[in-house]
Amino acid sequence: MNALDPETQRSELEAIAPELLERKEAKVSELPPLPGAEEGKVVLRLAPYPSGPLHIGNARAFLLNDEYAKRYRGRLILAFDDTIGSEAKPILPEAYDQIREGLDWAGIDVHDVVYKSDRIPLHYEWAEKLIATGNTYVCECPPERLQALRREKKACEHRLQEADESFAMWRAMLDGQYREGDAVLRLRTDIAHPNPAFRDRVLFRIAEREHPRVGTKYRVWPLLEFSWAVDDHLLGITHVIRGKDLVIEDMMEEAIWDTLRIERRPHFIHFGILRFKDVDLSKSQIRVGIAEGRLTGIDDPRAWTLQSLRRRGIRPPALRSFVLSFGLSLTDVEVPVESLYSENRKLIDKDANRYFFVPEPVTIEIQGLPHVGPLRVPLHPDFPGRGERILPVAEKVHVPREDYEKLRGKEVRLKDFCNVVLDRRAKFLSMENRDIPKIQWVAHGPNGHVVMPGGSESRGIAEPAVASLKVDDIVQFERFGFSRIDRVTKSEVHAYFAHR
RNA sequence: GCUCCCGUAGUCUAGCCCGGUCAAGGAUAGAGGCCUUUCGAGCCUCGGACGCGGGUUCGAAUCCCGCCGGGAGCACCA
Structure with a gap:
């Protein structure tokens, strides 16, 4: 079958199992082609104003430009738009590096860097x-x-x-x-x-x-319009892909080129405004928040910077497919960040090993527990070959307060362990796996601190195996959520919460 | 107010330029089921949309007109 050419394969398949073909065609739709774009000749630009690090709201601009540059094997110029700006929006010297760091993380291929101020x-x-x-x-x-x-x-x-x-x-x-x-x-x-x-x-x-x-x-x-009228021409930019809040700048650039009789001009392409539900985005707010100590730094999860996404364990390809899914549409969109999470979940689920973390622990004592040795549990339920972790067992174990309060007096299963009637003095029922609510538990282990997206910190106890995790590991704390390990010692683990 | 832009399910998007193959596709969220020692993942099923009104046409999500709704811009910021 494989010896046949693709055309023949296709028609053969069409005859035998047409439904298989249909499935293949239902793949993600591509971005539309750029007008007048020629392979290898496209020159695009990114024009960030260095008033702070890039945040998720800027992602549409740089990812679209990068995606098209890659698609046409063109060049992408990073042009810091650092004219003097306004007093309300001062340039931050450190922002230059913060922006480059963010672009680098996001997988943007920058072919050249220029500064407006030069x-x-x-x-x-x-x-x-x-x-x-x-x-x-x-x-x-x-x-x-x-x-x-x-x-x-x-x-x-x-x-x-x-x-x-x-x-x-x-x-x-x-x-x-x-x-x-x-x-x-x-x-x-x-x-x-x-x-x-x-x-x-x-x-x-x-x-x-x-x-x-x-x-x-x-x-x-x-001002922006004049400097870009000159630089778009001089740098040989072929396509300007920018937000539709900048449409009047097109008219201005056109007007300047008209009076200067400049023929070589880029095409203008716009995309609609991107907003996130329940997320406030503002570079100047980030600056103020850090200065006033309300935010811990540029990678504080509340800042929604690229640095903060990295720290939480969001993977760049997830950001990319999430943002690119909006296409070039001129419609203003307001999207829930859950869509980004779902994209990221697809990427990390198979890699993230499973561990127990008990937030706000409540200690219970199991009455009548027969003797059992330490438990061996797979690191990932879908990949049993990946290895096991060892869960020490004791009569006194910790369970999450939330579950304790909700399920007190009911039969629950301490996952991978045994069934009890949940209470301070919990009655042992049996070992066998029954179809009752399952909760995570821990006999002892390192203290855990998980920074949540809202800036709060969830504290509790993690299972011992967590102490040997490495920085940047992305794990799933079962029933709690995916998190990225940020710092770890024998007695403490610090992590950033990604999403459920 | 003025100028420009947009309007497909809860949300995002494909289709619209070149009208029929669209009794509208996909994703996400939701409901149900299977599987699974997670409220994760996977698999299966289900409900859910062309803003409204006219017109053109044998036929309109697609073309035309009007209305309604939403957004952006109106800086000696970017």
């Missing part, structure tokens, strides 16, 4: 080309006046400037004759444009703040 002279050069076209002007209106006039579709007196006058004022901006806020360079688009956001947008402004990489070398900084 390219300011280029932007000046192109600004002057743009000024020479006569389609810009230096505006001295204070921000409130600028906005008010924009709302009323009215031009200010600066709009009448000739190119050489603009040029002189632009030099004055660069030379420090204007203070922060006193002058901006604006593009003359259409002061009555139906979209108020598009009326003579600002291209450059003055910021006297110090930049973490280039200090006070520059005082005139480009």
